[in-house]
Amino acid sequence: MKYSLLVLLFAFMLNAQAQEKYFAKDAKVYFLSDTKLEKIEATNNKGVCVIDATTGAMEFSVLIAGFQFEKALMQEHFQENYMEMSKFPKATFKGNIKNFGTIKWAQDGNYEMEVVGKLTLHGVTKDITNKANVAIKSGVPMAISSFEVLCADYNINIPSLVKDKVAKSVKIDIAAKLQKLAK
Amino acid sequence: MKKILNLILIIAIQLVWTFSSFAQEDLLSILGEEEEQTQYASASFKTNRIINLHSIENTAAGVLDFKIAHRFGFLNGGLYEMFGLDQASMKLIFDYGITKNLQVGVGRTNFEKIYDGYAKYRFLHQSSGKKNMPISLSYVAGIAVKTEKFADQTRKNYFTSRLYYHHQLLIARKFNNQLTVQLTPSLLHRNLVSSSSEKNDVYSIAVGARQKLTKRIALNAEYIYNLDANQVAASSRNSFSVGFDIETGGHVFQLHFTNSTSMVEKGFIAETVGDWTKGDIHFGFNLSRVFTLVQPKVKL
Numbered sequence: 001m002k003y004s005l006l007v008l009l010f011a012f013m014l015n016a017q018a019q020e021k022y023f024a025k026d027a028k029v030y031f032l033s034d035t036k037l038e039k040i041e042a043t044n045n046k047g048v049c050v051i052d053a054t055t056g057a058m059e060f061s062v063l064i065a066g067f068q069f070e071k072a073l074m075q076e077h078f079q080e081n082y083m084e085m086s087k088f089p090k091a092t093f094k095g096n097i098k099n100f101g102t103i104k105w106a107q108d109g110n111y112e113m114e115v116v117g118k119l120t121l122h123g124v125t126k127d128i129t130n131k132a133n134v135a136i137k138s139g140v141p142m143a144i145s146s147f148e149v150l151c152a153d154y155n156i157n158i159p160s161l162v163k164d165k166v167a168k169s170v171k172i173d174i175a176a177k178l179q180k181l182a183k
Numbered sequence: 184m185k186k187i188l189n190l191i192l193i194i195a196i197q198l199v200w201t202f203s204s205f206a207q208e209d210l211l212s213i214l215g216e217e218e219e220q221t222q223y224a225s226a227s228f229k230t231n232r233i234i235n236l237h238s239i240e241n242t243a244a245g246v247l248d249f250k251i252a253h254r255f256g257f258l259n260g261g262l263y264e265m266f267g268l269d270q271a272s273m274k275l276i277f278d279y280g281i282t283k284n285l286q287v288g289v290g291r292t293n294f295e296k297i298y299d300g301y302a303k304y305r306f307l308h309q310s311s312g313k314k315n316m317p318i319s320l321s322y323v324a325g326i327a328v329k330t331e332k333f334a335d336q337t338r339k340n341y342f343t344s345r346l347y348y349h350h351q352l353l354i355a356r357k358f359n360n361q362l363t364v365q366l367t368p369s370l371l372h373r374n375l376v377s378s379s380s381e382k383n384d385v386y387s388i389a390v391g392a393r394q395k396l397t398k399r400i401a402l403n404a405e406y407i408y409n410l411d412a413n414q415v416a417a418s419s420r421n422s423f424s425v426g427f428d429i430e431t432g433g434h435v436f437q438l439h440f441t442n443s444t445s446m447v448e449k450g451f452i453a454e455t456v457g458d459w460t461k462g463d464i465h466f467g468f469n470l471s472r473v474f475t476l477v478q479p480k481v482k483l
Contacts, residue, residue, distance in 0.1 A: 023214055048217075050210040059210040065222065071475045072243030073433065080226045081398045081430075086360055159399065162432045181213065 020053040020105065020180075022141060027176035029062050033167040040074055040166065042067040049176045051143075056100030058115070060093040060174070082156050088123045095128075103134060110135050115145070124154040134178075141178040146171065224309035224319065227357040230435045230471045231278055231286065233391040233405045234424040235443060235451045239319045239355035239365055241305055242280035245477030250276035252446050252469040254294075259462030267466060274446040276469075279476075284308070290447070297447050301325030301349075309357060321353040327447050344375035347449035361395040369407075371452050382414040385453045393428070401428040403439070407452055415453045422455040426467075437469040 027047030033040040044066040051058040064085045069075040079085040095117015097103070103111045113132040118125050132145035148169045151158060158166045228238035231248060242248045252274040256267030264270070274292035281287060284305040291298050307320040327347040333340040349372070355365035367389040376383055391405035407422040409415055426439020442457030442464055443450065457463030 021210075021213065025214065048211060048214060050213060052210060057210055061211055063220070065220070068479075070478055071473075072246055072479070073473050073475075076226055077432075165432065 022051045022053060022105070022178040023181050024049045024143075024176040024178050027060070027062075027174060029067075030173040030175075031067060032171040032173075034171070035165055035167050038165040040069070042069045042075070042078065044068065047174065047176065049143075049178070050181075051097070051178065053100065053103070053105050056097040058093075058095060058097060058117070060176075062091050064089055064091060082151075082158075083122055088121075090120075091122075092120045093128075094118050094120075097132075105136065105141065106139070108136050108138065113143075119149075121149065121154045122156050126153055143174075143176045143178060145174045148172070219313040221310050221312045221314040224311075224357040227309075227319070227355055227363040228393050228403070229401055229428040229430050230437065230469075232437070232469060233365065233393070233403050234426055234437065234439050234441060234469075235422065235446060236365075236367055236389055236391055236405050236407070237301075237303060237321075237323050237351065237353060238391070238393075239305075239321055239353050239363075241284060241286045241303065241321070242278045242473070244280045244283045245475060245479060246280050247474045247476050248276075248278040248280075248471055249474065250274075250278070250469050250471045252276060252467065254441070254444060254446060254465045254467035256465065257457065257462065258440075258464045258466060272444065272446070292446050294445055294450070295447075296330040297327050297445075297450075298330065299325060299327035299447050303353075309355070318354055318356045320355075323349070323351040323353065325349045325351075325448060327449055329449075346374045347447075348372040349448040349452070351448075363393045365391045367391065369448070369452060371449055373449060373453065377416065380413070381416055382411075385414045386410040387452050396427075399430045402426075403428055403437070407455075409453070418456050419453060420455050420458060422451045423459060433472060435469075435471040437471070439467055439469075440464050441467060 025048050026045055027049050029044040029047045031042040044062055046066045047060060047062040049058070049060045064079060064083045067075070067078060069078065095115055098114040098116055103113070111134045113134055114129070115132050116129045119128045128147070130145060130147045132143060134141050134143045148171055150169045152168065158168065228240045231238055231240045231242055254272050256264055256270035258266050260267050272292060272294035274290055276288060276290040278286060278288040286303045287301065289300045301323055303321055303323045305319060305321040307316055307318060309319040310316045325348070329345045329347070349369060351367055351369040353365060353367050355363060357363045369387045369389065371385040371387070373383050373385070387407050387409045389405060389407040393401050393403050395401045404425040409421055420442065422441065422443040424439050424441035424443065426437055429436040429438070442459050443455040444457065444465060445451050445454060457465065
């Protein structure tokens with residue numbers, strides 16, 4: 001009987017730990033295609049993100065429709081011709097923070113994270129590994145990451161006519177102010 | 184007995200644990216159901232004209248769409264006329280989006296020396312999701328001034344005789360990514376007509392469509408049916424045009440064949456004389472280039 005109580009206690013502990021989750025519903029995603037001829041930028045302030053601090057699992061999702069460009073025509077071409085939004089409305093990432101054990105979420109500090117997982121974009125899923133950073137200040141974690149996406153990897157064709165204006169590799173910056181999930 | 188109970192307990196706990204870790208597979212779901220968004224139909228046509236007719240597309244707010252349009256002579260002019268290329272009528276069009284639903288424009292064509300202007304407002308915008316709307320609906324009101332010298336200088340001519348008005352409804356549905364169909368009933372009012380057998384008011388209904396062929400090339404067609412042949416001159420025919428939209432980054436090229444000479448509503452609705460069966464076909468193009476005049480407030 002003592003043994004089973006111990007197991008029960010252990011299970012409860014696990015349960016309590018499992019509630020350490022952080023989320024953001026207004027993560028900022030910045031898109032930049034920079035060439036000598038044209039700079040194309042867009043932002044999306046509606047990125048959704050959840051990080052499970054106990055397992056290191058994380059997910060990120062963003063709607064293609066939410067990217068705002070300076071030029072309406074660029075936005076239309078982004079949605080219609082490049083991302084084919086009606087077929088692939090979302091871009092998602094599902095992965096793990098490899099060194100999640102080293103992050104002390106309750107303590108202020110700066111942590112390097114190594115994130116590995118699958119990025120799904122334009123209907124194509126690829127494994128990616130990327131560095132990210134989380135800065136915890138007065139208990140509020142701010143996660144940032146920056147990476148490059150090669151258009152060809154995700155079957156995004158750039159017509160030869162505009163090949164000097166649209167970058168083959170676009171830069172993505174992500175910033176998410178995380179909140180602790182209350183349960 | 185105790186041992187068995189213990190075993191059952193452990194198995195049960197393990198099961199719960201496994202299930203709860205299964206539940207963690209989809210982390211985003213813990214944020215609850217996603218709020219349903221409204222998806223507005225966009226890019227129903229490549230540009231704001233089908234060929235001669237207005238399309239359901241509006242120029243975006245703060246954007247100027249500058250168009251140069253040409254209609255060459257009839258193809259049946261043969262080699263002597265270089266299949267029509269020896270003659271050309273042209274039109275300059277400036278379309279500007281004031282808001283996302285309101286667009287205005289002015290134009291000048293050398294054929295009959297016409298200045299024209301219009302306003303176009305989108306009342307309904309096709310959407311799905313949170314807000315469901317099966318069609319888009321716009322209203323176009325326009326005026327044209329024919330500044331060519333009056334044919335008969337001896338009679339008393341009034342300025343008002345130079346004026347033409349038109350009212351149109353654009354009813355369109357983007358059925359899928361490729362196909363858009365538009366119905367356009369029009370009322371054209373002509374202050375002066377060439378003979379008493381014609382009517383000042385011309386009622387017509389047009390159908391236009393766009394079928395995408397590739398991501399950047401689409402096939403367009405439009406047909407304007409005059410509801411009563413007695414409204415217009417006996418020589419007048421219904422306008423039929425077919426062409427391609429080719430999109431190249433900032434430009435849209437519209438290359439087409441049409442039996443209408445004029446690029447103004449009063450002309451292509453009521454005064455089309457070309458007969459497709461006899462080869463009275465104009466080759467023509469609209470070249471569109473957009474300029475963003477007012478940057479939207481996007482914080483980058």
